[in-house]
Amino acid sequence: xxxxxYIVSPHDDMRNMFRNAKxxxxxxxxxxxxxxxxxxxxxRQRIDFKKITVQERRALRLQIRNNPWGGAGQDPRxxxxxxxxxxxxMSQPGRAFVGFGNVPGRRPxxxxxxxxxxxxxxxxxxxxxxxxxxxxxxxLKGMQLPQQAKxxxxxxYSGTTVAIGGVAATNALQQHQTVQGxxxxxxxxxxxxxxxxxxxxxPTFPNIEVGGYPGPTTQNPVGGLVDRQLNPVxxxxxRVRFGNIGTPTMLGxxxxxxxxxx
Numbered sequence: 001x002x003x004x005x006y007i008v009s010p011h012d013d014m015r016n017m018f019r020n021a022k023x024x025x026x027x028x029x030x031x032x033x034x035x036x037x038x039x040x041x042x043x044r045q046r047i048d049f050k051k052i053t054v055q056e057r058r059a060l061r062l063q064i065r066n067n068p069w070g071g072a073g074q075d076p077r078x079x080x081x082x083x084x085x086x087x088x089x090m091s092q093p094g095r096a097f098v099g100f101g102n103v104p105g106r107r108p109x110x111x112x113x114x115x116x117x118x119x120x121x122x123x124x125x126x127x128x129x130x131x132x133x134x135x136x137x138x139x140l141k142g143m144q145l146p147q148q149a150k151x152x153x154x155x156x157y158s159g160t161t162v163a164i165g166g167v168a169a170t171n172a173l174q175q176h177q178t179v180q181g182x183x184x185x186x187x188x189x190x191x192x193x194x195x196x197x198x199x200x201x202x203p204t205f206p207n208i209e210v211g212g213y214p215g216p217t218t219q220n221p222v223g224g225l226v227d228r229q230l231n232p233v234x235x236x237x238x239r240v241r242f243g244n245i246g247t248p249t250m251l252g253x254x255x256x257x258x259x260x261x262x
Contacts, residue, residue: 004105006039006097007154009113010139011125014049017113018056018087020154023220024111025083027238030221035083036111037090039097041143046096053088060084099143107148112136112194116155118163119184121193123155133193134201141203150209151198152259153191159212159260161188166243166251169215173230173251179214179242179258186262195262211259215240228257 007024009017017038025035040046060081069075090096097103114123114131122130131139140151157163161184172179186192191212198205221236239252 005036005109007036007111008039010131010136013125013127014052015126018052019219020113022083026079027221035086041139046091050091053084057084101144106146109150111152111154114155116158116190118157119161119188121190123190133190134197137197147205148207153212156216158190160214164214164242166249169242169251183214192262210262213240214258215242224252225254227254
């Protein structure tokens with residue numbers, strides 16, 4: 001079955017969480033891994049998430065019907081449709097995870113979803129509603145998150161105070177270093193703030209692991225990846241982008257290769 005991975009959001013708007021759950025599931029299936037399962041903070045979230053799966057499934061089916069696949073091999077939209085169907089099932093009453101009370105495992109990997117900005121302890125949803133690291137920690141603790149969970153702050157710039165240029169990131173990686181030295185004070189980031197709130201504010205989670213990212217993260221698997229040594233990576237993946245998108249100095253690195261631990 002593979003290791004279990006989960007995605008949560010402190011927000012009420014579920015569109016961003018859905019899109020990332022779909023993209024990550026498609027990516028993981030492409031690498032022979034288990035899907036991403038949503039975990040909801042309450043039934044209102046679950047209901048809204050389920051509504052989005054129904055809307056997106058209807059729209060994708062219509063697109064497939066009206067625009068037949070003309071490329072080689074199987075239509076890649078079919079895997080997206082399969083992912084939407086799975087997410088629909090995982091948001092059904094009786095099957096959905098509402099809180100972590102019934103989630104298997106003592107140390108799950110949990111992606112905390114939102115839109116971020118450099119040097120901000122807030123993340124927002126698609127409606128631009130902001131939630132702080134403190135509020136997010138309160139939500140996670142209220143959801144009965146396991147004490148030794150591995151949190152991934154899956155928002156753009158969640159682990160940095162500055163927008164790092166592609167040239168600066170390339171130079172750091174070419175010297176076989178991480179971009180750790182470029183991120184600025186950790187306490188001024190969402191991931192750093194979340195780590196502090198989880199470990200030091202009662203009820204405390206002293207063994208929690210929190211990781212953030214030093215640039216924009218993609219919602220879907222894309223090509224043009226390199227690893228920490230700047231070696232081309234075949235296929236597609238979820239990546240962190242450095243520099244201006246679409247420019248020659250833009251660098252796309254595997255997400256796991258640039259993660260900053262707090």
